[in-house]
Amino acid sequence: MDSGVQFSLSGASLTYGRHSVLHDITLTIREGEKVALIGPSGAGKSSLLDLLWQQSPDNIALCPQESGLVDILSVYQNIYMGGLGRFSGVYNFLNLIRPWPARRAEVADIARALGVEDKLRTSPDKLSGGQRQRVALGRALYRQKSIFFGDEPVSSLDPEQGEQLLALILSRHQTAVVAIHNPALACQHFDRVIALKNGHVVGDWQTRNLDLAVLEAVYQNA
Amino acid sequence: MPDISTGLRLRRLSLWLTLVAVASLFVADIYLYQPDPWAEFSRIGWGIVTPYWHDGSELISSALHTISFALLGVAVSAVLGLVMAMWFHWRIIRVFAAVIRSVHEIFWGLLFMQIFGLSALTGLLAILIPFSGIFAKVFSDIFHQQPVSAVNSMGDASRFSRFVYGWIPQAWPAMSSYVRYRFECALRSSAILGFIGLPTLGFHLETAFRQGDYSEAAAVLWCFLLLIGSVRLWLKPRLVPVYLVAALFLLPDMPSVNASFIWQFFSQDLWPTPLLNGDVLGAAAWYWAVTTEEVMPALVQTIAITQAALVLSGVLALVWYPFASRWLVGRFWLFGRFKLLVLRSVPELMLAYLFMLLFGPSALPAILALGLHNGGLVAFLLANNSEAAQARQRRDTPTGFMRYFYQDLPERYPAFLALLFYRWEVIMRESAMMGVLGIATLGFYVDSAFEEIRFDKAFFLILVAAALNVLVDSLSRRLRRSAGLNTPQM
Numbered sequence: 001m002d003s004g005v006q007f008s009l010s011g012a013s014l015t016y017g018r019h020s021v022l023h024d025i026t027l028t029i030r031e032g033e034k035v036a037l038i039g040p041s042g043a044g045k046s047s048l049l050d051l052l053w054q055q056s057p058d059n060i061a062l063c064p065q066e067s068g069l070v071d072i073l074s075v076y077q078n079i080y081m082g083g084l085g086r087f088s089g090v091y092n093f094l095n096l097i098r099p100w101p102a103r104r105a106e107v108a109d110i111a112r113a114l115g116v117e118d119k120l121r122t123s124p125d126k127l128s129g130g131q132r133q134r135v136a137l138g139r140a141l142y143r144q145k146s147i148f149f150g151d152e153p154v155s156s157l158d159p160e161q162g163e164q165l166l167a168l169i170l171s172r173h174q175t176a177v178v179a180i181h182n183p184a185l186a187c188q189h190f191d192r193v194i195a196l197k198n199g200h201v202v203g204d205w206q207t208r209n210l211d212l213a214v215l216e217a218v219y220q221n222a
Numbered sequence: 223m224p225d226i227s228t229g230l231r232l233r234r235l236s237l238w239l240t241l242v243a244v245a246s247l248f249v250a251d252i253y254l255y256q257p258d259p260w261a262e263f264s265r266i267g268w269g270i271v272t273p274y275w276h277d278g279s280e281l282i283s284s285a286l287h288t289i290s291f292a293l294l295g296v297a298v299s300a301v302l303g304l305v306m307a308m309w310f311h312w313r314i315i316r317v318f319a320a321v322i323r324s325v326h327e328i329f330w331g332l333l334f335m336q337i338f339g340l341s342a343l344t345g346l347l348a349i350l351i352p353f354s355g356i357f358a359k360v361f362s363d364i365f366h367q368q369p370v371s372a373v374n375s376m377g378d379a380s381r382f383s384r385f386v387y388g389w390i391p392q393a394w395p396a397m398s399s400y401v402r403y404r405f406e407c408a409l410r411s412s413a414i415l416g417f418i419g420l421p422t423l424g425f426h427l428e429t430a431f432r433q434g435d436y437s438e439a440a441a442v443l444w445c446f447l448l449l450i451g452s453v454r455l456w457l458k459p460r461l462v463p464v465y466l467v468a469a470l471f472l473l474p475d476m477p478s479v480n481a482s483f484i485w486q487f488f489s490q491d492l493w494p495t496p497l498l499n500g501d502v503l504g505a506a507a508w509y510w511a512v513t514t515e516e517v518m519p520a521l522v523q524t525i526a527i528t529q530a531a532l533v534l535s536g537v538l539a540l541v542w543y544p545f546a547s548r549w550l551v552g553r554f555w556l557f558g559r560f561k562l563l564v565l566r567s568v569p570e571l572m573l574a575y576l577f578m579l580l581f582g583p584s585a586l587p588a589i590l591a592l593g594l595h596n597g598g599l600v601a602f603l604l605a606n607n608s609e610a611a612q613a614r615q616r617r618d619t620p621t622g623f624m625r626y627f628y629q630d631l632p633e634r635y636p637a638f639l640a641l642l643f644y645r646w647e648v649i650m651r652e653s654a655m656m657g658v659l660g661i662a663t664l665g666f667y668v669d670s671a672f673e674e675i676r677f678d679k680a681f682f683l684i685l686v687a688a689a690l691n692v693l694v695d696s697l698s699r700r701l702r703r704s705a706g707l708n709t710p711q712m
Contacts, residue, residue: 053617060618068616070632072229081628084620092624122226 004030006147006175007052014047014199021047022199029177034170036186037179039196040219045179046151048196052177053149058085061143061173063150067136071125075116075135078124079107082142110138113168115161129156137165141172148173152181163189183215228706232635235705236536243533246526250589251662255582262580269436273444281426285445288422290469291342291415292408295349297466300401302350303357308385310362323355324691326655327411328571328665329684331418332672337487341477345420349411353404364396365389398459405457406450410569413446417571418658421474423449424572431575443572450567492681512679516667517686524663524690527585527653528646531592535649536642538597539604543634544626546605549612559605565598570652574659583660591656592649600641604634640707643698650694654687664690 007029014022022044029035029052037045046065053060061082069078076099083103084092095103104120111117114134116127124132133156140148148169154162159182166189170176180186186193187207195203195218203218225231275281309315331348338344373388390397416424423446430438457465496504544550546558570591577587608630620628657665664687671680 062618064616070629072632072635084624096627123228125228126226
């Protein structure tokens with residue numbers, strides 16, 4: 001395998017029961033690439049992310065669509081959960097009873113960058129949809145991995161804040177694969193855009209000299 | 223301080239519950255009467271693995287009696303409960319249902335035994351009266367959970383028609399699954415009625431235990447577990463009418479009923495003489511004496527045992543349920559589930575009797591028995607709940623104990639607390655009843671009063687137990703609501 005290749009699929013298909021979601025996908029993603037997945041809902045973006053994630057689950061900071069926040073733990077604990085793998089079980093357990101000051105400082109830094117620093121003691125069920133999404137991003141950031149996978153990670157935020165946070169996330173990860181609805185965001189912040197439709201890859205472009213109209217066409221007749 | 227953290231609120235609530243339970247341990251009469259519980263323990267253990275019964279037909283006939291009482295009791299009470307549920311918007315019906323379900327089957331049994339002796343009627347009434355009250359409440363809850371659209375479309379149909387054509391068909395699946403669950407409960411109730419002398423499995427269990435013949439006791443226990451475990455195999459909806467007819471024939475003898483005797487019992491025997499004579503001061507003195515001498519100490523013990531058992535159930539449930547969940551222990555989850563199934567199948571009274579042989583008649587056997595049974599039951603529901611949530615987990619969920627502490631336990635916790643509060647009333651009912659074993663709760667004084675043929679006192683004590691239950695029920699509902707916990711599905 002080529003040294004720079006981080007993920008590769010050749011002729012991959014995926015079916016759930018009788019339902020076929022991905023057909024004959026062949027693609028490679030190289031280290032350092034920032035890839036946007038676009039396409040109408042039900043095109044197979046989440047399934048493709050899932051398939052790629054399985055190739056290297058331990059090296060990826062994941063931010064799935066269902067945020068997976070634990071509603072009765074504090075925001076601090078929800079973000080800390082991203083780092084569980086770095087510490088011993090006993091350390092994690094004690095952290096649940098009383099947060100370690102050093103970890104608290106780290107998590108507070110992340111919360112500040114995401115604009116939820118005043119919510120660390122709040123539980124996520126008391127937060128708005130946008131704030132919850134920031135916390136989910138916080139957990140991904142605290143994984144401290146070089147690869148980021150996101151599934152509509154800024155969909156509940158207003159466009160301006162969404163763009164700002166997307167830029168932050170991308171700047172903190174070397175490689176990224178993000179399913180996103182907004183073609184303009186895809187074009188502006190990513191190196192490469194892969195378009196999916198009905199489980200097929202219908203386009204794969206470098207964004208450097210890409211016309212936005214080409215991407216918007218993917219959503220026509222969806 | 224504004225309410226910003228659900229976790230903090232639930233943690234505070236749990237802490238209070240625990241503090242009360244610890245304080246209760248100092249109040250409850252916990253004392254080891256048995257100098258060497260281990261010798262007895264090994265004898266019981268040996269008995270459990272060497273079940274033996276000298277006369278198979280005796281065991282089978284008491285098993286059939288157990289089933290007959292349960293079947294007929296549930297059939298009649300489901301119908302009565304349904305009728306009450308249809309008119310549950312009337313306050314009088316709600317209060318009536320609350321009162322009859324707050325008195326334990328054993329207490330109803332002791333009461334009717336005075337009139338009808340150890341007969342079929344006593345056993346049937348003991349089950350069907352409290353069960354009617356429970357069915358009324360649960361059916362009404364189930365109706366309230368149904369969508370209203372279908373029934374609204376019936377326009378001005380009568381209340382009865384709206385139920386027959388709308389609510390009942392809509393709620394049928396939930397209702398029939400609840401009736402099935404209640405049948406299991408009825409089997410337990412029917413079995414323990416044997417402890418006060420009715421010819422069900424509990425009778426032989428108690429006799430064998432009392433004679434120290436643990437192999438015979440184990441035979442009854444295994445027989446009972448087999449019965450409970452096999453319900454799903456033989457209780458087919460289509461066969462129920464056949465079973466009901468068979469049950470009628472299998473019942474023990476019906477008593478000859480003397481109407482004037484019954485009238486005298488309810489109008490005279492149950493009330494203190496001064497009250498019947500219109501002597502208000504004398505009646506007050508009578509009630510005061512009973513309250514200070516018996517009610518107060520019994521209440522203290524009953525409440526202390528309940529609070530300690532409640533928290534013990536909770537702790538055991540939280541410790542046990544992950545070991546009955548596939549995500550933690552893999553295929554060993556079946557062992558965990560089996561253990562929980564056994565614990566929730568054995569009636570508290572049987573467990574308590576077992577522990578009493580080990581530790582003597584203190585609060586300890588009651589707390590342990592209530593804790594184990596209810597802990598097993600809650601753990602079983604939590605494990606199911608956890609398995610059902612498996613599909614909704616994100617892919618990178620932590621594994622092992624970190625998953626337990628950071629994800630699964632916090633996610634289950636609100637449901638856990640709701641279940642525990644829901645069991646509170648049940649545990650209170652059971653701990654009051656357990657007095658019939660000689661533990662100093664309300665049941666002990668009820669039982670003694672009946673033995674002394676002081677029906678007025680027994681009846682007053684039963685009323686106190688009922689009032690305590692109604693109180694705990696409403697307190698639990700209020701606490702659940704203020705903690706934002708939903709009523710759990712049982």
